[in-house]
Amino acid sequence: MACTTLRAPPHSLLGVPPDSSAEAPWPVRRVSQGLSQWIGRMGWVWVEGQLTQCVRRPGTRTAFLTLRDTAADMSLQVTCPVDLLDSVSPPLREGAQVVVHARPSFWPARGSLSLAADDLRPVGIGALLARLEELKRVLAAEGLFDPRRKKPLPFLPHSVGLVCGRASAAERDVVENARRRWPAVQFEVREVAVQGPSAVPEVVEALRALDRDRSVDVIVLARGGGAVEDLLAFSNEALVRAVAECLTPVVSAIGHEVDSPLVDLAADVRASTPTDAAKLVVPDLAEEVARLAALRQRASAAVAGRVAREQAQLDALRSRPLLADPHRLVEGHEQALADLRTRTKRSLLHRLDRAQDEIAHALARTQALSPLATLERGYAVVQRRDDGAVVRDPADAVPGTSLRIRVAAGELGAEVADVTAPRTGGTASEV
Numbered sequence: 001m002a003c004t005t006l007r008a009p010p011h012s013l014l015g016v017p018p019d020s021s022a023e024a025p026w027p028v029r030r031v032s033q034g035l036s037q038w039i040g041r042m043g044w045v046w047v048e049g050q051l052t053q054c055v056r057r058p059g060t061r062t063a064f065l066t067l068r069d070t071a072a073d074m075s076l077q078v079t080c081p082v083d084l085l086d087s088v089s090p091p092l093r094e095g096a097q098v099v100v101h102a103r104p105s106f107w108p109a110r111g112s113l114s115l116a117a118d119d120l121r122p123v124g125i126g127a128l129l130a131r132l133e134e135l136k137r138v139l140a141a142e143g144l145f146d147p148r149r150k151k152p153l154p155f156l157p158h159s160v161g162l163v164c165g166r167a168s169a170a171e172r173d174v175v176e177n178a179r180r181r182w183p184a185v186q187f188e189v190r191e192v193a194v195q196g197p198s199a200v201p202e203v204v205e206a207l208r209a210l211d212r213d214r215s216v217d218v219i220v221l222a223r224g225g226g227a228v229e230d231l232l233a234f235s236n237e238a239l240v241r242a243v244a245e246c247l248t249p250v251v252s253a254i255g256h257e258v259d260s261p262l263v264d265l266a267a268d269v270r271a272s273t274p275t276d277a278a279k280l281v282v283p284d285l286a287e288e289v290a291r292l293a294a295l296r297q298r299a300s301a302a303v304a305g306r307v308a309r310e311q312a313q314l315d316a317l318r319s320r321p322l323l324a325d326p327h328r329l330v331e332g333h334e335q336a337l338a339d340l341r342t343r344t345k346r347s348l349l350h351r352l353d354r355a356q357d358e359i360a361h362a363l364a365r366t367q368a369l370s371p372l373a374t375l376e377r378g379y380a381v382v383q384r385r386d387d388g389a390v391v392r393d394p395a396d397a398v399p400g401t402s403l404r405i406r407v408a409a410g411e412l413g414a415e416v417a418d419v420t421a422p423r424t425g426g427t428a429s430e431v
Contacts, residue, residue, distance in 0.1 A: 032108035039106045039113065047076070047115065048099045048123070051092055052197035056082060067100065067115070068197035075197070078102060080117040088120055095196050097123040097232070132235050136262055139237070144244045145265040151249040153269055153281060157217035159186045160281055161210035161248070163203055165194040170222040170253070170274040177278035185282050188216055194223045199233035204242045211246045218249045218281050221263065222274040225255040234261035243267055253277035375408035382406075385413070394419045 020026045052075065053066035063085045065078040078100055085092065092098065099122075102115035139145065160178065164171040171189065178185050190206035193199045203221070210216050221243070223234065233239065234254045243250050244266040252267035253274045264270040271277035317323055367373060371381070382391040385402040397403060397416045405412040 029108070032106070032111065036106040036108050039104050042104050044101060044103045046099060046101055048097070049076070050197050051094055051096045051098050054085070054092065054094060056085075065117075067098070077112070077114040078117050079114055080120055084117070084120055088122060090122075092120075092122060095230075099123060132262065135235070135237055136265070139240060139262065139266070144240065149244075150268045153249050153251070154217045156182070156283060157185070157281060159188055159213075159215045159217060161188045161190070161213070161216040161219040162222065163190045163192060163206045163210070163219065164222045164274075165224075166191040168194070168222075168224060170224045173274040174220055174222050174253070174278045177275050178282050181278065181284040182282040183285065188213060195226070195230045195233055200236045200239050203233065204239055207242050207246060207250075211248045216248055218251060219246065220251045220253060220271075220274075220277050220281060221267065222253040222277060223255065224274070231255055231261050234263040239263060240266045251277050251280055372408065375406070378408075380405050380407045380412075394421065 047067065049067035049069055051065060052068045053064075055064040057064070061082050062079050063082050065080065065085075066075050067078050068075040080100070080102075098120060100115065100117040101119035102117040104113065105116050106113050143149065162171065162174055164174070168191075171191070175187055175189075178187075188210060190210060192202035192206050194203070207219065207221070210219050221234075223231070231254060234252075240262045243252070243263050249268040250266075251269045251271055252261075252264045253271040253276065254261050254263060256273060269280055271280055321328065375381070382397075383389060383404045383406070384391060384397065385404045388404075389396070391397045391403065397419065399416050399418060401416045403414045403416060405414055
């Protein structure tokens with residue numbers, strides 16, 4: 001509804017003293033007269049709203065209308081000549097969107113405010129659709145229809161919130177089809193007006209109440225089909241914003257497939273009909289049982305196939321000669337080990353024989369070079385007994401020197417009695 005902002009009037013316009021007190025109060029008539037004068041200064045205005053009531057009193061030429069703002073719980077009384085109301089074609093009915101040219105007037109006798117209209121025009125479908133397109137553009141620019149803000153629906157909601165008309169077919173469609181699919185589903189139903197002047201406030205309040213309920217996992221907004229004017233409430237800006245603000249996922253099921261109110265764009269999921277909404281919010285029990293059975297069968301077949309493949313691999317391994325007779329592998333290594341032991345023993349004995357021969361040859365050479373061999377031929381080794389020095393020269397042993405004479409078979413003791421100088425061409429010694 002269009003409105004005009006008014007400033008507070010000066011006290012002089014009210015025709016009353018600038019101040020009042022308990023001792024000098026203002027009379028009611030002065031306040032009423034002042035209000036009437038001030039409101040009368042507003043002049044003529046164009047006002048848009050929804051026609052919610054039309055009363056024709058017998059014997060009078062005046063019709064009394066109620067004009068309501070669709071986005072707020074506000075209304076104004078409008079009076080107009082009956083002839084003006086009858087001249088509108090097609091005839092107006094309650095719920096129609098109209099524009100009136102009126103002047104505010106205050107009735108001091110009753111203390112009531114109303115609009116006196118001299119022109120009344122219904123808002124045509126074309127104008128309504130044009131306004132909806134403009135509103136759609138504005139809301140889309142704000143991001144209310146952005147797919148990225150859409151919330152996914154839960155697979156199996158604990159409780160489903162349902163906003164629908166009172167005793168409506170949409171309610172039956174959603175509840176019956178949902179329970180036919182999943183008998184244990186629970187509903188929190190909020191029955192509201194889905195068209196008319198009170199539709200938007202009631203639907204918004206129901207949405208917010210269900211959104212605050214933490215047990216509700218998804219909300220369904222359902223209404224049956226109707227004319228464009230009947231579905232205008234679901235293109236209302238306040239309702240669209242309320243749906244976009246919900247933290248709980250919202251499913252819009254308004255009208256039929258061809259109907260597309262703006263709330264469909266703001267909702268997280270759009271259902272073509274209330275019946276389709278029931279299919280979206282809960283899974284089908286029979287389908288899930290069949291799916292589980294199919295999954296179990298597939299799992300069983302997969303396990304059986306895996307076991308069969310593993311058994312085939314085991315059988316293939318067992319059929320190999322090595323695994324069929326495991327001792328064959330040990331016997332082969334045993335034979336190799338025996339051969340190595342034989343070769344090692346042969347090599348060691350050969351090495352020992354060679355070493356023994358080498359020792360014998362070395363012993364023979366040692367014996368040949370040994371002084372004992374010389375003694376065996378009759379030679380002797382003479383040593384002084386006192387210091388063990390070998391006597392090589394007669395001068396090394398003066399008479400009286402005690403000697404030790406080593407021969408091949410032992411030792412002899414002797415004492416030098418005489419020393420003889422060696423002959424020419426040789427040496428000689430006497431003991």
